Amino acid sequence: MRTGVIDNEGPPRVGSNQFACLQGDARRSLALAGMIRRLLLWDIDGTLVHAGGMGGQVFDDALIAAYGDLREIRIVMSGKTDPQIVREYLEALGVPAEAATVAALLEAAERGLAAGVDRMKVRGHTYPGVPELLERLAGDERIINSVLTGNTVANAKLKLATFGLDRWLDLDVGAYGSDDADRTRLVEVALGRGRERYGSAGSPLTPGDAWVIGDTPLDLACARAGGARCLLVGTGRYPASELGALGAEAVVENLADADAVAKLLTGDL
Numbered sequence: 001m002r003t004g005v006i007d008n009e010g011p012p013r014v015g016s017n018q019f020a021c022l023q024g025d026a027r028r029s030l031a032l033a034g035m036i037r038r039l040l041l042w043d044i045d046g047t048l049v050h051a052g053g054m055g056g057q058v059f060d061d062a063l064i065a066a067y068g069d070l071r072e073i074r075i076v077m078s079g080k081t082d083p084q085i086v087r088e089y090l091e092a093l094g095v096p097a098e099a100a101t102v103a104a105l106l107e108a109a110e111r112g113l114a115a116g117v118d119r120m121k122v123r124g125h126t127y128p129g130v131p132e133l134l135e136r137l138a139g140d141e142r143i144i145n146s147v148l149t150g151n152t153v154a155n156a157k158l159k160l161a162t163f164g165l166d167r168w169l170d171l172d173v174g175a176y177g178s179d180d181a182d183r184t185r186l187v188e189v190a191l192g193r194g195r196e197r198y199g200s201a202g203s204p205l206t207p208g209d210a211w212v213i214g215d216t217p218l219d220l221a222c223a224r225a226g227g228a229r230c231l232l233v234g235t236g237r238y239p240a241s242e243l244g245a246l247g248a249e250a251v252v253e254n255l256a257d258a259d260a261v262a263k264l265l266t267g268d269l
């Protein structure tokens with residue numbers, strides 16, 4: 001297990017309020033110069049934010065509205081994509097998981113989350129160090145700071161905006177549960193978007209340039225399938241002591257030491 005031991009002089013910094021400027025032509029110019037060498041793909045639930053139980057509640061509500069009774073069926077949601085969660089519920093209920101059925105339930109869950117933003121804001125929170133860390137990394141011009149999440153794109157954007165984290169993330173490059181129900185395919189989706197948006201023929205982004213940062217064994221499986229490195233964080237369902245045995249490049253209890261985590265993710269650049 002590697003920890004944040006890499007020592008360097010720190011990344012080149014620009015004011016974080018200039019990050020938006022770096023999303024456009026300026027960042028593309030850096031890409032053409034081969035300066036963008038890292039794609040950071042943050043999981044959302046259990047890693048950046050605790051959504052106050054709303055993430056799971058909206059699926060229960062959508063399924064109860066459609067089928068009346070979940071018969072005490074409970075699906076472990078951590079690390080799974082939103083369409084995967086819906087399909088597993090339908091399977092447990094004995095309902096065929098037709099594409100239209102899954103889509104309708106996902107839309108109902110999205111409406112439920114949008115209607116519950118105020119409750120999410122009150123009940124939920126970001127994890128220690130997360131805003132500071134994202135702000136710091138967003139100011140590093142060598143990095144594309146984005147997400148890889150099982151949330152649909154709508155749910156992802158809503159959760160991140162609710163806790164004020166979207167300002168530091170390039171969400172056009174992210175990969176989402178709405179892109180593929182199979183999380184293990186999502187690193188390639190994000191890499192493709194990164195290349196498309198900031199591609200450089202001379203030095204294209206490679207899987208080795210990507211880090212997946214998440215809180216479950218499924219985040220690690222996703223990183224491995226895509227050839228990315230993986231940092232696991234013990235703030236979700238699984239404690240760091242349990243995640244430590246899985247063989248990720250690094251495991252931390254939480255993201256509170258923003259300096260050490262930033263060095264871990266960028267120290268070899």
Ligand SMILES: [Mg+2]
Nearest residue numbers: 043045046215
């Ligand atoms: Mg998670």
